[in-house]
Structure formats: C-alpha cells, structure tokens
Amino acid sequence: MKLDDREQAMLAGEMGPSCQWAIEHQMQVGRMFDAADMVPVSQAHMMADPESLGEAGVAFVERLAADGGSVAIPMITDPRGVDLSYYLPLGQTEAMANLERRFTAACRAMGIMMTDTCINYQTIMPPLYGDHVAYGDTGVVIYSNSVCGARSNFEGGPSALAAGLTGRTPRYGLHLDQNRRATCRFVVDDRPQDLMQWGVLGATIGRMAGSYWEVPVIEGIDGAPTSDEIKHFGAAMASWGSTPLFHIVGVTPECRDLADVDGAGLPARRVTAEDVNDLGAPFGAAGEPVDVVVFAAPQLSLVEMARVAALCRGRSRAASTDMIVCTPAQVYGDARQLGYIEDIESFGGTVLTGTCFYQQYAREIAEANGWSRLLSNSAKIVNILGGYGYRPALASMEDCVASAEAGTVIDRRPA
Amino acid sequence: MTIRLACHVGIGPAVQGVALVADDNFSARYDLDRVNGVFSRPQHKLFGQSYRDVILVLNTAKGGVATAWMLHEMVSRDMAPKALLLNAANTILAQGAALANMAMCDRFADGDVTRLIRTGDNLGVDPAAGLVTITGREGG
Numbered sequence: 001m002k003l004d005d006r007e008q009a010m011l012a013g014e015m016g017p018s019c020q021w022a023i024e025h026q027m028q029v030g031r032m033f034d035a036a037d038m039v040p041v042s043q044a045h046m047m048a049d050p051e052s053l054g055e056a057g058v059a060f061v062e063r064l065a066a067d068g069g070s071v072a073i074p075m076i077t078d079p080r081g082v083d084l085s086y087y088l089p090l091g092q093t094e095a096m097a098n099l100e101r102r103f104t105a106a107c108r109a110m111g112i113m114m115t116d117t118c119i120n121y122q123t124i125m126p127p128l129y130g131d132h133v134a135y136g137d138t139g140v141v142i143y144s145n146s147v148c149g150a151r152s153n154f155e156g157g158p159s160a161l162a163a164g165l166t167g168r169t170p171r172y173g174l175h176l177d178q179n180r181r182a183t184c185r186f187v188v189d190d191r192p193q194d195l196m197q198w199g200v201l202g203a204t205i206g207r208m209a210g211s212y213w214e215v216p217v218i219e220g221i222d223g224a225p226t227s228d229e230i231k232h233f234g235a236a237m238a239s240w241g242s243t244p245l246f247h248i249v250g251v252t253p254e255c256r257d258l259a260d261v262d263g264a265g266l267p268a269r270r271v272t273a274e275d276v277n278d279l280g281a282p283f284g285a286a287g288e289p290v291d292v293v294v295f296a297a298p299q300l301s302l303v304e305m306a307r308v309a310a311l312c313r314g315r316s317r318a319a320s321t322d323m324i325v326c327t328p329a330q331v332y333g334d335a336r337q338l339g340y341i342e343d344i345e346s347f348g349g350t351v352l353t354g355t356c357f358y359q360q361y362a363r364e365i366a367e368a369n370g371w372s373r374l375l376s377n378s379a380k381i382v383n384i385l386g387g388y389g390y391r392p393a394l395a396s397m398e399d400c401v402a403s404a405e406a407g408t409v410i411d412r413r414p415a
Numbered sequence: 416m417t418i419r420l421a422c423h424v425g426i427g428p429a430v431q432g433v434a435l436v437a438d439d440n441f442s443a444r445y446d447l448d449r450v451n452g453v454f455s456r457p458q459h460k461l462f463g464q465s466y467r468d469v470i471l472v473l474n475t476a477k478g479g480v481a482t483a484w485m486l487h488e489m490v491s492r493d494m495a496p497k498a499l500l501l502n503a504a505n506t507i508l509a510q511g512a513a514l515a516n517m518a519m520c521d522r523f524a525d526g527d528v529t530r531l532i533r534t535g536d537n538l539g540v541d542p543a544a545g546l547v548t549i550t551g552r553e554g555g
Contacts, residue, residue: 025510025513025514028426028513029426029506029509029510029513031424032423032424032425032426032504032509033506033509047479047480047481047483047484048484049481052444052481052484052485052488053484053488054484054487054488054491054492055488055491056487056488056490056491056492057484057487057488060487060514136480137479137480138478138479138480153506154480154505154506154507155480155506155510156480156481156482156483156484156506156507156510156511157480157483157484158483158484158487158510158511158513158514159483159506159510173506210475211475211503211505212475212476212503212505212506213503213505238478238479239478239479240477240478241477242440242475242476242477242478242505358444359481363448363450383445383478384444384445384478384479386445386456386457386458387444387445387446387447387448387455387456387459388455389455
C-alpha cells in the first residue's frame with residue numbers, strides 16, 4: 001500500500017505505539033482487499049459491547065489508552081452491553097458491569113464520545129453524500145451508504161478504533177466507485193405497511209443477495225419511505241445478507257434511475273408476497289405464551305417511542321410477560337419530557353438507555369429471567385437470537401404490545 | 416496425497432490442522448456458543464459440533480460486526496478455530512482475523528472451497544503465500 005508522509009510516520013511509531021498498532025492493523029486488512037492507499041475519514045463509530053470484547057478486548061483497549069492513544073477525528077460508540085443504571089434487575093452481574101466501566105473509562109481517555117447509539121444517523125450527525133466515514137454496526141453502515149450516500153465498509157470494533165486513531169481507513173470496498181454499482185436487481189410486488197414488514201422485506205432481499213460484495217438495486221418502491229421504515233429495511237437486510245449498500249430506484253440518492261448504478265442490464269428478480277412470507281413464517285407463534293417482548297435492533301427513534309407509548313397508554317402487561325424497550329440517551333431525554341417513558345413504564349415496560357437487547361449478554365439474561373419465547377417487530381433481532389437459545393417470533397408493533405398485555409402471542413399477519 | 420489450492424493472500428500465521436466443512440455461512444455472534452465452543456444456532460449445518468482447534472471451511476460471512484472482537488476473545492481463552500477458509504470473507508472477518516492473529520484465506524482459484532475440501536482433511540494453511548495444501552485425506 002502507498003502511504004503518505006504522515007502515514008509513514010505513524011508506521012515508524014512517531015505518533016506513539018497506539019497509532020502504530022492502528023496503521024499496522026489497517027495495512028493488514030488493506031492488503032487483503034487490495035487497497036492501493038488510505039482515504040481520510042471524517043468520523044468513526046465503534047461497536048464494542050463487553051460480551052464481544054471479553055476481558056481480553058477490554059485489556060487491549062486499556063493498553064491503547066495507557067500508551068497515549070488519542071482519536072484524531074470525532075469518534076462515537078454503538079450501544080453498550082450494560083445499562084449501568086439497570087443491570088442487576090436484568091440478571092447481569094457486577095463483573096459484566098465492571099468490564100463496561102473499564103472499557104468506558106479507556107474510551108473516554110482516548111477522547112471517544114460515548115454516545116452509545118446505533119441510530120446516530122437519526123440523532124447525532126448524519127454523514128453527507130460522498131463523505132468517507134469508518135462506521136461500525138451494520139445498520140449504521142447500510143443506512144449511511146444507502147440513504148445518506150456516504151461511503152463506509154463494515155468497520156468492526158478494532159478497525160473503527162484504528163480509523164479513529166489514524167483518521168483514515170484503507171481505500172477498498174465501498175470507498176471505491178466501482179464497488180457501489182448494482183450487482184443484482186429486485187422488483188418488489190408489494191410495498192410494506194408497517195415497520196415489521198419493512199424489516200421482513202429487507203431481510204428477504206438480503207438473504208437473496210447473500211454476500212457482502214453484492215449490491216442490490218430495488219424497483220417497485222414508489223415514494224420515499226420514512227426514516228424509521230428504511231432503518232428497519234436496511235438493518236434487516238444487513239443482518240440477513242451481510243449487505244452494506246442497496247439502492248432504491250427514485251428514492252436513494254445514488255440511483256435516480258437504473259442507469260445511475262449500471263442496473264439496467266441486470267436480470268430482474270421479483271420479490272413476491274410468497275418470498276416475504278417464506279422468510280417470516282418460521283417466526284410465527286400465535287397463541288403461545290410469550291416470555292419477553294423486545295423493541296430494539298435498531299434502537300427506537302423518538303417517533304417509535306411515541307408510537308409504543310401511545311399503544312401502552314391505559315393498559316398494562318401480563319405478569320408473566322416482560323417488555324423491554326431500548327433507546328439511546330439522545331432520545332430518552334425528549335421521551336421523558338414528552339411523557340412517553342411514563343406511559344411505557346406505567347404499562348409495566350422497562351426502558352433501557354444506551355444499550356441494545358442482543359448486545360446485553362443475551363444468553364445470560366435469558367437464563368437469569370427464564371426467557372425463551374421472545375417477540376419483537378425487528379426482523380434483525382429474530383435473526384440473531386436463535387443462536388443464543390431463544391425461540392424468537394415476529395409481530396407488528398401493535399401486536400407486540402397486545403401480546404405483552406395478553407401474555408400470549410397475538411400475530412395478525414396474514415397466514 | 417497432496418493437493419495445492421491457490422487463494423488470495425490472506426491474514427495471520429501459517430497453521431496446520433483438520434478441516435470441518437459446511438456449505439453454510441459464519442458469524443461468531445449468530446452461530447456460536449462461545450462459552451462451550453460449539454455451533455449453537457439450530458439452523459446451522461454444523462449445529463452442535465465443536466469448532467475448537469479445527470480449520471473451519473465455510474462459504475461466507477453473515478450478519479454483523481461483533482465477530483471482529485469475538486475472534487480475539489475466543490483466541491484469548493484458547494476456544495477458537497485454528498483458521499477460517501471461506502469462498503468470500505467480508506471485511507469483518509478479515510479485521511477480526513487481523514486482531515486475533517488467526518489464519519484466514521478466501522477467494523480460491525479452483526472454485527467452491529466447501530467442495531474442494533472435505534471434513535477430516537489434513538490441511539496446511541499459508542496465508543502469506545495464498546496457499547492451502549491438503550496433505551492427507553481419509554481413503555486418499
């Protein structure tokens with residue numbers, strides 16, 4: 001890889017050992033993907049929950065901080081694994097909380113802003129069209145690439161941290177024009193009607209695309225979805241397909257028409273109601289007792305909080321069914337002021353701040369709380385949690401709240 | 416028998432080991448019980464099997480970014496595969512392998528690596544050379 005003078009100095013250790021580690025790490029990854037050089041990035045965003053890090057990862061980050069590591073660009077964080085104001089009632093341990101505290105202290109020492117959110121594009125500072133960034137969290141990356149027109153690969157925690165320290169990232173993948181063109185083309189029969197359906201459609205296309213290196217272009221979505229709708233669509237697509245970028249003809253900014261993304265010559269594949277139902281059907285559980293209802297993955301926007309609160313108002317959950325709602329601190333303050341938190345808590349729900357359910361030692365909290373059957377309107381979370389021992393099920397937001405009230409799954413999706 | 420499989424230059428040290436193969440994808444978060452070292456996602460083709468100290472041969476990555484930290488954490492507890500061989504790695508697997516110093520290769524010249532290599536094959540993996548060698552095969 002070609003390095004400029006500053007990058008050569010980093011590699012020689014002139015910027016300190018933490019920066020030296022960072023650029024060595026980036027060069028290893030860059031060589032694997034044939035990067036010719038580095039590209040400056042304006043922001044970094046790091047996923048690093050303590051379950052993923054473990055003791056080894058926390059100690060690693062502490063060493064970088066102790067060695068004088070300091071971020072060169074604005075750097076923010078994905079949801080944490082422990083809400084330090086509510087962890088013992090969730091069945092999390094003091095050891096888990098201590099890992100969280102140690103990691104947070106190390107990040108702050110390096111100048112990282114602990115925003116703890118996976119919806120930074122709705123709450124912090126959305127990237128601009130053409131902006132090169134180094135983002136973690138697949139939902140953040142796919143939204144930023146597709147909806148904002150920014151440029152990021154999936155940057156796992158170590159690589160996002162390296163980008164924060166160096167202020168650049170290897171120029172490969174979606175930083176290059178040629179990798180942003182469509183490689184597969186889908187025509188959607190039916191426009192989704194709610195957030196859950198948007199997620200299931202995204203998941204269906206992600207599963208069909210099937211690889212990080214595929215770029216779907218989608219026809220049949222007339223008119224712009226809302227930010228929350230396309231958030232669920234993208235997050236689910238990224239989860240099911242490891243997909244970092246999609247285009248919707250006439251909607252997303254790089255694709256006014258098929259020709260913009262070289263999509264006209266691609267064979268079109270229909271996405272039918274049957275395709276969508278095939279993906280969602282295994283997550284049906286109507287009539288079964290439900291242990292926990294979860295609204296998360298992605299964290300809820302203020303608009304979603306308003307909708308959940310409105311559904312909860314004047315009702316209460318069944319004693320046998322817990323309800324967890326995850327939102328970032330940036331939303332929580334407004335939601336508290338607007339009365340949404342009180343509505344949800346009066347229902348019997350628990351609002352967690354700065355976390356996301358599946359990043360919170362999901363296996364351990366399931367065992368501690370006796371949770372097995374989980375219900376959510378997130379097509380992303382139901383894809384993740386099977387490996388953690390849950391029996392995940394899908395329903396609309398309205399049916400999720402109704403299920404929490406009834407204690408059994410209410411799912412009014414068409415069979 | 417010796418079969419040489421050329422691939423793209425990879426990441427990590429040269430290793431030797433026994434292959435565990437499936438035509439399926441991989442995520443450390445989605446698919447593994449990392450405490451007990453087994454595939455835990457019921458739908459995965461390697462469900463219930465141990466991944467510790469084997470050379471995993473799979474199709475591609477799935478899902479999110481957590482694997483980039485998790486490979487490092489798994490190696491720190493000696494509860495990790497020796498290497499990952501894939502048809503197409505994504506960025507997360509490459510980044511994770513780099514931090515964990517785990518051998519990883521992808522993009523095999525002769526086609527689908529999940530068909531070229533069989534479970535139980537003895538393998539040598541040389542990421543720097545972009546070369547995987549099948550050094551032994553039951554009945555071969």
